Amino acid sequence: MTPWFKNVIPHQDIKDGVLDESVFAADLAEVLAGNGRAVYRDAEMFFAKTYFTAGLRTICKRVVDGLNGKTDSGDRVVSLQTGFGGGKTHSLITLYHLAQQTKIITDIPEAKELLKQTGPITFESGNVAVFTNKTCDPIKGHKVNGYTIKTLWGEIAMQLGGKDAYEIIAENDQKLTCPKGIFKEVLFKCCPALILIDELADYCVSAAAVTVGKSTLSDQTISFVQELSEAVAGTKNCVLVATLPASAVEVASSELGGQVLNSLSNRLSRVSADTRPVSDEEIYEVIRRRLFESIGDEKEIDKVVTEYERLYSSLGMELPGYATKTEYRERIRKSYPFHPALVDVFHTRWASHHDFQRTRGVLRLLGAIVSDLWQRQNSLTGDVSLIHTSDVNFTNLDPLSSQLKKLYGNGYDAVIPADVSGAKSNAFDIDCNVKEYGSHNVSQGLASTILLYSFGSGSNKGISIEELKLSVIRPSGFNHNSVNGALDRIEGVAHYLYYFSAGTSSKRYWFHTKPNINILVNQAKNDIRSTEVYQEVLTRLNSRAQAVREFNVLVAPSDNVPEQKSPTLIVLHPKYQVNGVEISSTKAGKEIQKIATKKGNSARIYRNTLVFLVCSEVGFTKLQGDIVEFLACSHIRDEYKSQLEADQKDDIKNKADAANQAIESSLVNAYSTVAKNCVSKGIQTLALKQFKEQLDRQIDSNVLNTMIDEEWLLQKVGLNELKRNNLVPSTENYIKTKDVYEAFLRYDDKPMITNSSAVQDSIMRYCIDGVLAIAAGEPPSFTRIYYREDVPLFDVTDATYWLVDKSLYIPAEEGPTCGIIGEQPKGTCCVQEEVGTSGAETTTLTNKHFKKLRISGKVALENWTQIFQSFLLPLKDNKVAVNIEISAKATDATPIAENTQNYKITRESANQLGLEFSAEE
Template identity: 25%
Template sequence: MTLITQFGGGKTHTLTTLYHLATQGNAAAGYDGVADLVREAGVGSIPKARVAVFVGNAWDPQPGRETPWIDIARQLAGDKGVEALGPAARTTPPGTESIARVFQAADAPVLLLFDEVLNFLNRHRGSAEFFLAFIQNLTVATTGTTRGAAVISLPRSQVEMTEWDQQWQDRISKVVRRVAKDLIANDETEISEVIRRRLFEDLGSERVRRNVATAFADWCFERRAQLPPEWTAVDTAATETKAREFLRSRFEACYPFHPATLSVFQRKWQALPQYQQTRGTLAMLAQWISIAAQEGYRKARTEPLITLGSAPLDEPGFRGVVLGQLGESRLVAAIDTDIAGEQAHSKALDADTKGPLRDIHRRVGTAILFESSGGQTDKVAHLPELRFALGEPEVDTTSIDNAASALEDRSYFIRKAGSDGFRIGYQPTMKKVVSDRRASLDEATEVKPSLRRIVDDEFRRGASIPVISFARDGAEIPDTPRLTLLVADPELEWSGGGSLRVQVAEWTRQRGTSPRLYPGALVWCLKKPGRDLRDKVELMLAWKRVAREVAEGTLGGEFDRSDRADLQSKVKDSEVAAKDGVWGDYRFAVVADGQETDGLKAIDLGAGHSSSGETLCGRVIAALTSEALLNESVGAGYVERNWPPALKESGAWPLTSLRQSFLNGSLTRLVHPDATLRDKVVEFVNRGDFGLASGRKPDDSYERVWFKEPVGTEEVAFEADVFLLRKNVAQALRAGGPPEPLPTLPPAPDAGTASAPEPGKDVSTTTLRLVGTVPAELWNRLGTKILPKLRSGSDLKVGVDFSVTVSSANAAILAAELRQVLKELGLDDAVRVE
């Protein structure tokens, strides 16, 4: 007899029933339903028989049962049965006569039950031909006796068969059906009752069952406006208490399953041609429960009910059962990519989820698969259905909605359907094509040039100071007093140290081989480590390429109309995201700072995003300003407080030195130092905070002094002979007080009466030398008090020997500044810096 069933159509239960009837005989009459079976069969008693069982998915060779026929012979007649097969049976299938001798050795009616034959053949492919020969001989031997029967179960559905399975299914069927009678067995009953009786021996505590049902019913009732009406609709005349009780009864009836878990197969899968409503569901749920039990020990998250979201799609066996029932094996790629693969999009989104929301994106994706893959015409998982299927007392509907939107935005096979629906299919969305195009981008000719272009464009947009992008050498960076923004190449990533910091420090101090005069005017902007910006630029390029291909007609026929309609908005969004990536990645500004060990100070700009009202250049300037490293302007009080001690006595500060102090890091930086200082000096002089003088005379007076009067900006020249005067000095000079007079010499005799020196008499002279150490703060007073006295003599010589100790990092900068001052004074040939 050949037992033909669908997968899960009741074949195993039929074989089990036959086993108990044959082994128990009349004792089996007390089992439920057996009396009805005996009466309907018209037999007076139940004969006992010797039974041999072969279960292909469980059978493996062992000592004493090296082959299936040896195992069957031992079950029927013990060692006598094995002896009846003969010694060749260990390697060769027995013939019909050997099998007949086994039947005789059993000394009783025999019943042979074969289940999961294809499974055995698949696992032991090397024995397939031998087993086929054994089955053929067995069927012949069985037809030759009146005291034996064989029942071989074969699946009817080919949904879950491979090509190899189908080939062997056909071969076995041809052999068996020559002498067999087909019996189609089905055990289709109401699904919920079958599940209760066949999957669970005990549903656990009745109190827990009622508490869980009550909690879920209350949650659904409070959110009934957001859930499917078929689950929450009750008679309008019913009271709130009755409505809650109705919901509770529905949850209690399905416990430990969520009602949506069981109903989805009736609501949406029932029309599928390959789906077996009862046994197909049992096949899935049996594995589901087994895996869920293991997960309960392995993971911290447990669920009071088995929801659609908990389906273990990451298990290949379970996934195979699901896709077999759906009849759509092409969904494997969609499941792996978006829901349950090692690199699935849901897994990436769930990386930071925890507590009740743990794995929420995977659960939403799983529910979308079950709700949108049935046989109905409208294959859509609507948000109300997802909320009902996944909602629980600690998870609100908003979290489910957000997870669905986030997953759809990232997925390659899940797409929006209408205003509140989602569906999954084997056809990729446009995002998948974009991903493929992104993978084919050329790094050297497409990615890097576009990356540099978008960075350069974003920094230059609305820039208020000069921008120099991607300098390859320090010599390319000009040594200018104007504040300059230097944008580092995207390939260079600032981590706070390493070779990049050394390079930036060197280029800040040196221009080529020459020390810089204005290192404080340079502001570096560098990228943080990571691929965020590069990823966004690659995505933008991919979207643009897809848009171009669609416009040219080479792409787009396989996409939904909604995908094509959203294309331009996706391109625009990717461009905005790339600009935001520049703002987010270029978050470090680095400036010269003499107080740091290596002369550099780094500032973290923080996270940012592009906007029409702000520029990247303005963002850097604002950050420097907030750190007191940059000012738009400067006040008189600031200049007074930072007046060099060496110049306080004279009260005169050369404008060249004043400007240099704002550019070398001694004083705060100015965005536009020359223009700002000119305007502020004019303002200071007009207001009487300071004076301005030019043309210094040997007697320390000046050719021109301005104080409390308007002065033209053209008079404010950054030259060594133009000075900013302290208020008291300017007041004294404007008051007309005469400078200290030079020593007077005796009048020379009249030329007509002068007498020649007497012969033999020489004028006696003495040379005076002033030697010692002078405090720096007294240097100016030394010059104004001592030099006029020394001018009364002849052959005056003044030499200097200054020494100062500075850090090695700043030595070159200071030496360059000193040489510049000497050059401005015309002493660069007379005084050298060693």
């Protein structure tokens, strides 16, 4: 087969070994200024060397449609969020040239192909504003057209519409205050307008040092991003495209960086996953276009693909299962002249590190490998139809060695010369001593491959024997059994090689220095996903909720929260965050309103029993950091248990314990906003100022006390509160005590109450103090009115108790009713009186005495509860005796039988009370 270097032609900079980072680093600010490398500055050259991925084409179509005025408001704000080197800046440069070079764009062949996907550009020339972290210094500003521009909004206005547009927001720019509601006027003047913002998070970190009143320029800028998003969404022929890093570690190694990224992410809509600038499958074509002037004869490529397919088919089980599938054949074709494993190790393993610049980094490292092999092609022997991982010579590749140390530490300075590459390495020594290995540099090729694959986590760490064979074996090369033999020898002599095998699976190999706990933790942090963080928060919230005494606590409930009759604290999911300003329009606010007013699809009845505990953006940043630290330590402790030495195990345990303790504190600090929905006033909030060490104590103490202090929660209901809410009776208006109680449960314009005693005890006190009276029974024929006295066994939730005006009470000395008004009860009341012995007739009885009372008659079932209040309680000290006779008849709707509940309950109750029980068949 033809060697790869006889078929392909690299670009001249690759041949010459010009491989500094600037060759592959796109800089939007340089393009705007007309500086930088021609490959980015010159539109024709740029389009010629750019492979338009599906993601990039999607973004371009979305922007072109937006500038043409075709898209809806939601599609005009685009956020590109990928890791370092993920193609964000390259995408912005593409959009810049599309909007700026509309007159010549149709003359560029590659651009014409792109326009077939996006559709034609219908405007002559668009106004473009570009803002990067280098555009405007937060302190000194940026001088242009006789003005000193100081802010993001000033730059955008000046670039889009010159002085006329700038004057609209000039005062806001000079005073560093976010314009409110007026930026739409700027956009309207400048349509069609494309706004490109790159590295904004990094700019905001610097802007945080500039004070603006009680806030900072960073705060004002973040606020403007939301203002700008809404203005663009509401203005046709305008598009905003902004980039964000994928994680906080790409902004700054500080809590502020994470906070800034979190705030910006919450304010910008993101492009969905299928519009990433560069997908995994497209990386191959991106590499080809950027590194090679010509990829060579397609027939030669077909020969190479066919030979590798035959080889892998013959090896069968010696290789990973996917190697013999048709899909892998196509990957060999796409990745030519590289073996897919070489591309994959950089694009997947190395790119998982947060400091690796993904596409840019892959291009630079592969470019360095091609350059090294191109320059020493005359010394290459054997089958070199593809470039394998085993062709990587770390000794010759300073960019690769430097990147390795940058990502994974200087300790590999010792690993490479000791075990991998160079005349004194163990791999070199093995090849020299074993002839069959030496002719193909088997051991050195294996060592280089293992080092390249040494990075990952858990079951993905290192490389298996099957994967090693796939990476190093060639059609006309050594026998696959040589891999097993060479590995055995390397295991016996290597100083930094590690391996493990789990169950029946083959060994996995990797190199590392003595594990550095901090490095391991940082690596593990990048594997922690937001879903894991949220789950850990919810687990801890649920655990602490069980210990709360003063509230019924529900953690991240569904929309169908049952009706509650006691104070219920709903702790919102951590994804709902607030930033200390009005929250009704936020996602958190909408969730609060939904739960507070609806029970599933029905209107909620008891709306004044729910209060919400909400996470803050600032607090979540700290909480997230602590949880990621804890989870990372836990993963390391579990995954590296057999590899860590005793002192290292102690270190990781101490770090995990410290992170665990920090989580308890940061959980309390994060959930620092108490919110309550009110239909008439919107969502009201309280900011907690004091904090306990654990969330359950925080809720039982500071949340409770703050609500009481702010009169959100009442332990007793004051008379003025009753009057304000028309809950005090008048001579014409009686009020059920149950209605008074439920008014504080149902209507969210009132304070909440701690429990029913808050109403019951207060009403009882007002009765005893003579403010009002409590009546029992049904109006107007109350069976008893209590005034300036205790009400025995009073229950505020009993519908037979009423608040009545005190004037309805008739004292005993004013009449015979003794506080009982209305008609004489039905039935008979027989009084046996003591007769005097004098025989004299008494014409006036001022105080007649009786020996005995007997009351009998039929009582309607609905009045049965009045018997206790009206008869038994008043006579409780008079040796009262009760004889009852209860009869009941079976009906078609409600039969009585031995197996029915009505029969079982009444018979058992009669037995327990010693009553006679009979049933007639």
